[in-house]
Amino acid sequence: MASVDALIEGLAGVGYIASRRIATALYMAVHLQKPILVEGSAGVGKTELALSTAALLSLPLIRMQCYEGLDESKALYEWKYGKQLLYTQILKDRMGAQLAEAGGGMDEAMDRLHGIGDLFFSEPFLEPRPLMKALREDDGCVLLIDEIDKSDEAFEAFLLEVLSAYQVSIPELGVLKAKTPPIVFLTSNNVRDLGDALKRRCLHLHIPLPDAALERKIVASRVPGIEAKLTHELVSFVQSLRTLDLRKSPSISETVDWARALILLNAESLDGEVVRDSLNVLLKFEQDIAAVEPQIVELIRRPLA
């Protein structure tokens, strides 16, 4: 974390090839202690960035997947109602006995009641959920809030306190503050626009699809043992696919999957047949496959990027 270059190298060490912009944003996030909002289309390595950062810093990763209807009892904490119920029952029995023992009037019984420590709302009965777990990690951690755009607006508003002050208020207990602020990643697929308040609290990083050189490096790092020639060919094939008008352009994860598939098929270089057989790894829509199939030979023949 000493410099951006060191960060690029470190991430490469754990298998994540970062562009300069990505590394700079991460560097700033750590130094300014701000959450980082990562946007980009599916499969460009948004989640992977958080995983790799955790691996690089050898911090625990706490992941929270967002979805519609996610609320604070699933994100922050919940009371262990069952145990609380048992506790009150035990308490009732014990108190009955004790109070009966004490004898005397109602006032004395009440004094005794107040004298017994009230554990009903106390930490042992608290069931921590991801956000709270992250705040309780004393040595810091990487908190990944995945696909924040899928959650409701109300939840987004609720996140603001956590993200700006790294603390949460639990009405029954008070404020819980993180000793070491976690490194927070939020990812978004742009299903809906996020609120300005949330954006303002975060650094912003948009990960675009990579250029050919960067993508070759990524493939080489993710698929060990792949021949340089095949990497070159397949990356330039994928790059030319991205220039076509497709419903879903292949992103990095598809390229990597395809590279793995080609190795399984023992392909040494691209030819029409191999590509046709494995095209479904790369393209996820029937129409896209149908549109690309007749052009395969021509696409392979294109000069390498």
Add this chain to the structure above:
Amino acid sequence: MQGAMEDFLRALRAADVKVSPVEAIDAHLTVATVGFADRELFKDALCATLAKTADEVTRFDETFETFFARETFQLEPPPPAGKDGEPEGLPPEVQNSELAQMLLNGDVSALAQAMEAAAERAQVSSIRLSTQRSRLTRRMLEEMGLGQIEQIIAAAKKLEDARSQALVARLESGKKALTEEAQRFVERQHELYASESGKNLREELLARKALNAEGGIDPADLVMMQALVKKMAKRLADRYSRRRNKAQLGHLDVRRTLRRSMAYGGMPFEIVWKTKKVEKPNIVAICDVSKSVAAAAQFLLTFLYSLNEVVDRMEAFAFSGRMISVNDVMDEHKVETAIVEVLKKIGFQQTDYGKSLEDFCDLHLDQIDRHTTVIFLGDARSNYADPRVDLFATIQKRARAMIWLNPEPESYWGQGDSVMQRYLPFCHVAKPCNTLGQLERIIEDVLRTYIPN
């Protein structure tokens, strides 16, 4: 650096990158962390703190490049050293004028610095209008000491020896280069700080421009107005897409509370309150596409279709003599050209409100239920044909609300062949609508009626 940063943030705001005070503080912290020795690092780091969407990143990049662009001066190199005697030959004014020294020595970086300082004194960055450019250029040059140069030139011209002539020539060319550079500098400042305010002014004017103006809308305006309509729609969508559920506090949802309590042996630990789902608007738009209304119809449709985030269902119909569904046209064409396509199909017919309402009631009356808001756009000029007010009343009875938008001002309603007065009793709202501004306000009213207070 403080001043430069503030100017940069101002330029960003002018380029429509939202920079709040918190982000400004972040930007300063960023600079303190990364320093500005490495341009690329400086730019990426600032970008991460300031630009918050992909669009803003592009605008940030552009503004950054313009703001920190510094071209070097194109100066004639100073004559080769060796003529040591020369300085004494120069008139004493040259010795006194820093600017003259810089020009004669070809000290490019000192000139650039002097220009920045002069720009600050002349307050070039407060430029608002393009007409201010030449005045500000002149003031900036005067701040740099151009007056002295001019005096030296004038004085030297009177002396007719060769040395003075050479001095004049060099100073003249230096002055020319300096003026050109100053013009470029002011131009850049104008681009950074003022181009956006000019655009805003233009948008404001366009929002008030009459849509049925004689001769139609200028194609250049049209592009901007389409963009403006989308912007308005986005603004409304942002405002009204926020709330999906309205909590009705105080009403216990017994069924769900009981179900939740099962986990705790029947103890109602979790209390569930009733919530009400916020209904999304359900809109049927019926547009007259005769010549005077076509432009308004086009913008209404663009507006409504850009609202898809907040509108549940949207059906559009267009008519002049007969009625057709615009949705069918839209399957093949973009919304921006929908009306042109519709005109190809049913244009050049004589407007007939009665016939069109008949068509609608025969074929599409089932589109309207008690959740539907009907927006009727037209001038109600039916060429003296039967307006079929009875059919209009049928539609009104089925619909949640009936809104009539008329491009004509209210004083024209009911004059000549206008049957507006006869439709009027069946409209919940009838408003003149002839500018984008009015259009926005009416659609906002429609959206607001769906949002519980």
